[in-house]
Amino acid sequence: xxxxxxxxxxxxxxxxxxxxxxxxxxxxxxxxxxxxxxxxxxxxxxxxxxxxxxxxxxxxxxxxxxxxxxxxxxxxxxxxxxxxxxxxxxxxxxxxxxxxxxxxxxxxxxxxxxxxxxxxxxxxxxxxxxxxxxxxxxxxxxxxxxxxxxxxxxxxxxxxxxxxxxxxxxxxxxxxxxxxxxxxxxxxxxxxxxxxxxx
Amino acid sequence: xxxxxxxxxxxxxxxxxxxxxxxxxxxxxxxxxxxxxxxxxxxxxxxxxxxxxxxxxxxxxxxxxxxxxxxxxxxxxxxxxxxxxxxxxxxxxxxxxxxxxxxxxxxxxxxxxxxxxxxxxxxxxxxxxxxxxxxxxxxxxxxxxxxxxxxxxxxxxxxxxxxxxxxxxxxxxxxxxxxxxxxxxxxxxxxxxxxxxxx
Numbered sequence: 001x002x003x004x005x006x007x008x009x010x011x012x013x014x015x016x017x018x019x020x021x022x023x024x025x026x027x028x029x030x031x032x033x034x035x036x037x038x039x040x041x042x043x044x045x046x047x048x049x050x051x052x053x054x055x056x057x058x059x060x061x062x063x064x065x066x067x068x069x070x071x072x073x074x075x076x077x078x079x080x081x082x083x084x085x086x087x088x089x090x091x092x093x094x095x096x097x098x099x100x101x102x103x104x105x106x107x108x109x110x111x112x113x114x115x116x117x118x119x120x121x122x123x124x125x126x127x128x129x130x131x132x133x134x135x136x137x138x139x140x141x142x143x144x145x146x147x148x149x150x151x152x153x154x155x156x157x158x159x160x161x162x163x164x165x166x167x168x169x170x171x172x173x174x175x176x177x178x179x180x181x182x183x184x185x186x187x188x189x190x191x192x193x194x195x196x197x198x199x
Numbered sequence: 200x201x202x203x204x205x206x207x208x209x210x211x212x213x214x215x216x217x218x219x220x221x222x223x224x225x226x227x228x229x230x231x232x233x234x235x236x237x238x239x240x241x242x243x244x245x246x247x248x249x250x251x252x253x254x255x256x257x258x259x260x261x262x263x264x265x266x267x268x269x270x271x272x273x274x275x276x277x278x279x280x281x282x283x284x285x286x287x288x289x290x291x292x293x294x295x296x297x298x299x300x301x302x303x304x305x306x307x308x309x310x311x312x313x314x315x316x317x318x319x320x321x322x323x324x325x326x327x328x329x330x331x332x333x334x335x336x337x338x339x340x341x342x343x344x345x346x347x348x349x350x351x352x353x354x355x356x357x358x359x360x361x362x363x364x365x366x367x368x369x370x371x372x373x374x375x376x377x378x379x380x381x382x383x384x385x386x387x388x389x390x391x392x393x394x395x396x397x398x
Contacts (some may be wrong), residue, residue: 027314028314030204104313105315107313108310108313108314110306110310110371111306111307111309111310111311112310114225114306114375115225115226115227115307126375127375128331130376155209158388158391161384161388162392163371164368164372165365165368165372165388166361166364166366166368167296167368167372168367168371168372169364169365169366169368169369169371170364172309172367172368172371173360173363173364175313176309176325176326176329181360185360189360189361192354
C-alpha cells in the first residue's frame, strides 16, 4: 500500500516543519502558511492534511504527546525509588528548550480549549493529556508505595492529585519566570515535594 | 476637574461591560466591538480608551487584580492560623463562577504573553500578577512561622515557591477538569498541603 506510506511520510515532514516553526517562533506563529513555507510545500498541500487551525493545533499537541511518551519509554528504571520517580517526572517539565517548546504548545492548546464553550475536540484532547500526566503520577506513587518507602498514613489518592498539581504549577512557573524558576530550582522543589512524602 | 471624573466613570462602565461579556461568553469573545455593543456605545468610543486588543486584555487583567485585591483586603483575620491562611488563598482559586471567569482571563493573558517573544507590556503585567500571588504566599507562611505552628526545619523560602506552585496547579486543574477537581476537592488538597507544613 504505497499510498498510505506516502501519507505517513508527508505527515512526518509536516510534523518536522511544524516543530521547527514552534521552536523558532512560538506556537502562535504556526499556521498553514508558515508551515508550508518551512516545508517547501504549497499551502494547499498542507491544507489537504490540516484543513483548519484547530486541526493543526491538535496535530502539534499529538506530536508533543508522542515525544514525551517516547522519552519516558526510553528511560531506565535504575537507581533509588526517589531518583527514578524524579527522572520520570522531569520529562514532563519544561527544563530545556525542547521541553519548553512542548509546554508552550500545551499552554496554547489549553487556553484555546478554555476559550471555547462546551465540549469539543480540543477539550477531549486536553483531557487525554491531563489524564496521562495524572496516571504517570499515580504509577510513580504506587511504585513508591510498593517499594515501602512512603510515609505512614499517606492518602495515595489525594497525593496523586497534589503531586500532579505541583508538577503543573512548577511547569507554569518555569514558563512564566524562567530566570527565577530555573531548571535547577524546579528540580530542587520537585525533590523537596517527593521527599516530603517519604518515611 | 470634571473631565477626569468623566473618564473614570466611562472606564468603569467599560469595565462592567467587559466583565459581563467575559462571564457570559469567555475572554476570547471580548473585543472592542462586543464590549461597545454590551455597553451601548459606538466602537469608536471604546477604541478611544483601548486602541487595540492587547490594551483591552491588559485592562481585563487589571480588573481581575483589583477584584482579587479588594476581596483579600475585605477578609477578616479571625480563626486559627490555618483557617485564616486557607481563607486568603481560596480568594486566588477559581472556586465559583466569578473566580473562574477571573482565572480564564489570567490563562488567556498568560498564554498571549508566552506566545509573544521577548519582553513586552503583557509580560510585565504577567510578572506583576505572578509576583503578587507569590508575595501573598510568603506573607501567609511568615504569619504561620510567627504563630509558631510550622514544622521544625521548614525551609521557608522554598516552601513559598512550593505553595505557590500548588495554588497555580490546583487552579489550572479546576479550570481543565471542573467536574473532577471540584471546589470541595481543591479545598481539601489545599488544606492537606498547608497541614503538611504544620508541627
